[in-house]
Amino acid sequence: MAEENSPVTSQHSKKHAPALTHFQGHWCLSQLVPNVISFQKHFQALDDDIVLASKPKTGTTWLKSLAFSIMNRNRFTLSDSPLNSSNPHDLVPYFEMTLYKDGQIPDFADVSSPRLFSTHLPYQALAESIKQSNSRIVYIARNPLDVIVSLWHFITSKPERADWTLEECFEQFCRGEEAYGPFWDHVLRYWKESSEKPNKVLFLKYEDMKENAKPHIRKMAEFMGFPFSVEEETAGVIEEIAKFCSLSNLKDLEVNKTGTLAASPRQTKPFFRKGEVGDYVNYLSNSAVERFCKIFDEKLSGSGLTF
């Protein structure tokens, strides 16, 4: 059994899957371990910070575009929004992949408050100051079967990872041995925190937002400290933000069709695919679905959380 703080590299790493290290109770992308340590050591949260947290492929890009638009709606009109020319990931940086990469210790002196950050890290791996301060966390969760399919498409969009099979991806999730996983621990911990401290963690579900984004955008804005005024409600500002941040609009922007991220050589296009609920039925067999649900439902049993 691995010690909490002693990294163990995955014995199951496949040649074409990202290498993982077991670290502080989760499977961390091996290359990110030093960044995570540096983030935990150096990051000082402010009371009005907002942190967007998610497992990869649960709707992070969408959440970033919504949070950015909510927070900055008095600075930019939607037609002037930086989201028209920058990918959401360049506007809302990750702690572990961007801000603390390559031994950097970022200087936040020029970043105006309230600051907006993001992370894929599980709750236990957040910098202590995030947990201790009044900063707030908005978490998005999604049906893991759709996440598996989405992740497989995303990873295999890189030519060097093109032969990673859906089976390998699926098996990783069944073992709970995927990046930032196990999936169930990730969602359950944020779910627990949001149940115990609803003013600290807002828990959103991708599927609910797809069904009707408006009440969730309203809730996000209130939670983040940027509530919509009656005049804004009447003027349809929430609907405008929902439309602007929709998959169809963002996907069609040149920056998201042909661009690359500013912070890494990653192309922006693969962040926008189908955005459908239940797309997994087109990829996973009934028996695979049944097998995963059995594991997942057991892990979630008694939590009150369902997908």
Ligand code: A3P
């Ligand atoms: P699919 O691969 O199922 O289409 P993340 O942003 O966490 O990487 O998640 C990516 C998933 O969210 C992809 O799902 C992508 O298509 C979908 N997505 C991206 N932008 C979206 C948006 N604005 N609205 C809804 N879904 C979005």
